[in-house]
Amino acid sequence: MTLHTNQLIAGHFIEPDTYWVKRPHGQNDWLVMFTLEGAGFVYHQGVERVCTKGDIILLAPGTPHHYGTVKHHTWQFVWTHFPNMLTETSLLPQEDQVFLTIENESLQERIYQAFSRILADSRERGEYWFELCCNAIREILLLMAQKTIHKMDPRIEEVLHLLSQMMREDIRIEELAQTVGLSPSRLSHLFKESTGLSIIDTLNRMRIQQAALMLSYTGRSASEVCYDVGFQNYNHFTNQFRKWQGMTPSMFMKEHRTTDATSSAAKS
Incomplete structure (x- = not known):
């Protein structure tokens, strides 16, 4: 052929x-x-x-x-x-x-x-x-x-995929472990060994990364974005945002939206 x-x-x-x-x-x-x-x-x-x-x-x-x-x-x-x-x-x-x-x-x-x-x-x-x-x-x-x-244990790959798909939901390590056929303690150990982070830290980092993008580009408020990415408590959201972005959501919006506005004005 x-x-x-x-x-x-x-x-x-x-x-x-x-x-x-x-x-x-x-x-x-x-x-x-x-x-x-x-x-x-x-x-x-x-x-x-x-x-x-x-x-x-x-x-x-x-x-x-x-x-x-x-x-x-x-x-x-x-x-x-x-x-x-x-x-x-x-x-x-x-x-x-x-x-x-x-x-x-x-x-x-x-x-x-x-x-x-x-x-x-x-x-x-x-x-x-x-x-x-x-x-x-x-x-x-x-x-x-x-x-x-990236050679990774397929069970950890599956958990990462599930976290990305269920980011807005209340995630239980016991249910994740059952899905991939491991005990909760074994999954937690293997996950951190493979990724360098705990399951909860990985989930929160995913949420904050998505929140930062939404705050930069959608014009939504921090309280709206908080719930959009799966946090049920605004104070917890703020603490996690500071942990992963090094600043509060309000500081992030002021810095990034001002930069975007300045950039747009320069282009026009």
Whole structure:
């Protein structure tokens, strides 16, 4: 298969153990495959890797490869071939093969949703379909690059994701621990060991970072922002703001909104 500029193809396969593909000379495009269920294999440079749920593999153009379903299994996976022009992203690796295991279920779902958008847009061929597919491919490549750079226990990754999603809610460490299959004490220890902060400090820092952005750009009052980001007590919000920003919310607004107003006046 040879893909020309601005062409790509994607698919979602569920294959029996008789399925295999062999390309002794590789192809002219990139191939990325993400396993959803079952088991497959990829044979490359004398090494066979077994692909199970959460495994993602990226093969560079011109890379000889052989892949298929493991005997006595089915293999469910999503895939896309995409052109070399996407090297503009600077996200594509120097190696001819990258193999990663994505253990975090939230990250697995995010990658799957990106593939689903590629599948839908490449089939519908609506306006800007190729650009939309490229955006989804870039998201997958970014997530792979992030996984390569930051090696963290998937349970801690999951807790960080939950904190970001539930920032405005009343969060209980016991419930987080149950979700990721750890005791509260073990989760607290592992979390601080991995991030350098406690779960509560991490949550409060997330809230204050968001509050600072809102105070800078939305024109909302400090008391409104306090509740927007999940604090139920304004005094607690003020204390946490001072801890993470080095000043009170009112001082922050005076400094940043004055700076923004001055900057806008200068531009006009």
